[in-house]
Every structure is written in structure tokens, then in C-alpha cells.
Amino acid sequence: MIRIIKLHELYYDLMILKMTRSNPINLIIAFGAFNAFIAVAAGAFAAHGLRDVLSPEYLSTFKTAADYQMMHGIGMILIGLISRQNPNRCNFAAAAFMLLGIILFSGSLYLLTLTGIRWLGMITPLGGTCFLIAWLTLGFTFLLSKE
Helix, strand or coil: CCCCCCHHHHHHHHHHHHHHCCCHHHHHHHHHHHHHHHHHHHHHHHHHCCCCCCCHHHHHHHHHHHHHHHHHHHHHHHHHHHHHHCCCHHHHHHHHHHHHHHHHHHHHHHHHHHHCCHHHHHCHHHHHHHHHHHHHHHHHHHHCCCC
16 A cells, blocks of 8 residues: 655654754753653643543642642753763653653543542652652752762
């Protein structure tokens, strides 16, 4: 079967190929920015779309997820900017732990509040632990740096 390549499909494929070869520092900054974007959208969704749907407790939990996603999205952007001057594996590890923390912490809280599945709350501390590891990694990297 002959496949007709559409221009937008070709553009998309080229963008994915280009992104996979991107500088890791740029990816850290980009993922941080995308997470900040999602956090703003989630906060707006909570304030305007979920106010009458969720209980006050779940609404507060949803906002906590958005707050932590924003803080750690900004943290990833800062790690990326710091890495332009001082690129090392520990900075990349800290960024990876922040991203994993966002997925586990904020993701589990978003899902918990939207679905009511309470066992998802057991995943949240794993995300919090990832956040702690990220900040400790970043702190000790610079504390022990010889520069």
C-alpha cells in the first residue's frame, strides 16, 4: 500500500527527529517551561472549571498539585540555566528527579482529585521523595564543587 506523505506529517516527523537530537540542557529548560504552562492551565481549570465540581478538600489538593508543578517547573528551568555555565551529571540528575517528582506527585494528585481513586494518594509521597532528592542533589553538587 502506498502511503501519501502529508506536509504536516513530514513536519511533525522532522520536529520529533530534531528534538531527539536536541541539546540536553535545552530539553531541561523546555520541559520546565512546558510544566509551568501545564501548571498555569491546571490552576485556571481548578479556579474556573472545578470550583463547583470538587469538594473544597479536593479543590485544595488539586491546587497543591498545580503549585508544586509550577515550583518544580521553574526549578527545572533554573537547573537548565545553571547547567549552561556548569554542565555536569548531577545537574541532569536533579532535573530528572524533578521531572519524575512532577509526574508522580502532581500527576497522582490530579488523578486522585478527578477520579476519586484514593489509592493514588500512596504514589504522592514517592513524588515528594523525588523532589527532595532533586534539591539535595543540586545543593550538594554546588556545596562540594571545587569551582
